[in-house]
Amino acid sequence: VISLSLSGKTGDSRILVGESLENLGRYARDGRQAVIVTDDRVRGLYSGAFPGWPVAAIPEGERFKTLRTVSGIYERFLGLEVDRSWLVVGIGGGVVCDIAGYAASTYLRGLEFGFAATTLLAQVDAAVGGKNGVNLRGYKNLVGTFSQPSFVLCDFGVLRTLPAKEIRCGLAEIIKSAAIADEGLFEFLEENITSCLDLERSTIGHAVERSCRVKIDIVGRDEREAGERRKLNFGHTLGHALEKIRRISHGEAVAVGMAAAARLSVRKGLLGREDESRLITLIRRAGLPTETNVSRLSLRAALVRDKKRQGDRIRFVLLEKPGRAVIQEVTFEEAMEAADGLR
Ligand SMILES: NC(=O)c1ccc[n+]([C@@H]2O[C@H](COP(=O)([O-])OP(=O)(O)OC[C@H]3O[C@@H](n4cnc5c(N)ncnc54)[C@H](O)[C@@H]3O)[C@@H](O)[C@H]2O)c1
Numbered sequence: 001v002i003s004l005s006l007s008g009k010t011g012d013s014r015i016l017v018g019e020s021l022e023n024l025g026r027y028a029r030d031g032r033q034a035v036i037v038t039d040d041r042v043r044g045l046y047s048g049a050f051p052g053w054p055v056a057a058i059p060e061g062e063r064f065k066t067l068r069t070v071s072g073i074y075e076r077f078l079g080l081e082v083d084r085s086w087l088v089v090g091i092g093g094g095v096v097c098d099i100a101g102y103a104a105s106t107y108l109r110g111l112e113f114g115f116a117a118t119t120l121l122a123q124v125d126a127a128v129g130g131k132n133g134v135n136l137r138g139y140k141n142l143v144g145t146f147s148q149p150s151f152v153l154c155d156f157g158v159l160r161t162l163p164a165k166e167i168r169c170g171l172a173e174i175i176k177s178a179a180i181a182d183e184g185l186f187e188f189l190e191e192n193i194t195s196c197l198d199l200e201r202s203t204i205g206h207a208v209e210r211s212c213r214v215k216i217d218i219v220g221r222d223e224r225e226a227g228e229r230r231k232l233n234f235g236h237t238l239g240h241a242l243e244k245i246r247r248i249s250h251g252e253a254v255a256v257g258m259a260a261a262a263r264l265s266v267r268k269g270l271l272g273r274e275d276e277s278r279l280i281t282l283i284r285r286a287g288l289p290t291e292t293n294v295s296r297l298s299l300r301a302a303l304v305r306d307k308k309r310q311g312d313r314i315r316f317v318l319l320e321k322p323g324r325a326v327i328q329e330v331t332f333e334e335a336m337e338a339a340d341g342l343r
Pocket of ligand 1: 039041042045060061062065092093094095096098118119120121122125126127128129130131132140141158159160161162163166169
């Protein structure tokens with residue numbers, strides 16, 4: 001097990017890369033009381049490996065990432081007479097971690113919490129970094145807190161039951177981390193993408209560890225996203241716009257967004273063509289798309305609604321080379337052209 005640590009203003013976090021779900025009970029110090037928050041699917045698959053703590057189960061899926069679900073969890077906590085000494089443990093993907101972290105950091109003004117992240121995306125992204133929250137009226141993560149989990153357990157064994165599509169979505173975020181901040185990881189992925197897709201233990205383990213390190217480093221310097229943490233949005237500006245207008249998964253949208261951002265980086269003279277094709281090739285070999293059909297009109301409408309927009313300019317993460325990103329403001333027209341060129 002590799003233990004990485006993140007120290008933030010909102011708490012310290014230990015990321016336990018390669019730890020088994022079976023050992024989760026060890027992380028409740030001094031035999032304290034704990035309650036598990038999980039979803040129905042994860043409970044169905046893995047409750048045999050859960051410690052004997054009471055469970056607050058929620059329905060699975062993004063559409064249940066709401067205040068109503070959180071309210072149900074509060075009721076369960078109340079029924080269990082949860083007090084400040086309790087630990088809350090989210091076991092599941094990004095949805096469960098976001099909800100469990102939010103419920104824990106608001107109930108009684110904040111309980112200690114930890115996660116066992118069971119999707120690749122949660123292990124490299126959602127569970128790490130201390131952002132928690134829920135959606136409101138179709139706005140993603142509109143309500144939430146910054147508060148660090150005291151631990152994040154990443155067991156690679158549980159990834160075997162994930163649909164292939166979910167593995168690819170997690171890989172999209174790993175490619176993102178490599179592209180913005182870790183050239184060595186980028187090269188590793190170029191050599192080992194197939195065995196990562198097959199979840200070969202040592203390669204996926206290395207990729208998860210390095211990807212977590214990227215996020216920990218950046219969050220350690222900019223916990224509240226005042227500057228550098230925005231680099232983690234590489235591929236996400238166009239990605240989010242695409243998610244609003246197409247039936248496309250988050251990972252696929254980010255993949256298309258990264259390809260578009262690379263194209264724009266070339267146009268602006270920041271990135272060489274050869275490095276652009278390396279990124280495109282890597283994304284494709286991960287089984288992810290680099291283009292999609294969207295109308296200019298709907299894309300423009302979606303970009304207008306972007307939280308990071310300022311007038312007719314939008315903050316964009318661009319690449320200078322694999323492993324080095326810069327943040328620049330670009331005009332709508334430039335962003336649209338980048339998307340255009342992808343078809
Ligand atoms: N807080 C952050 O910093 C942050 C960062 C990125 C994403 N997110 C959030 O993460 C969410 C997406 O997370 P996700 O992709 O993990 O989705 P998810 O949590 O919905 O999980 C996807 C599906 O996989 C199932 N599942 C979970 N573990 C499994 C396993 N081991 N085997 C089989 N099935 C399993 C779940 O029940 C669910 O149906 C979004 O809501 C997003 O906003 C948050």
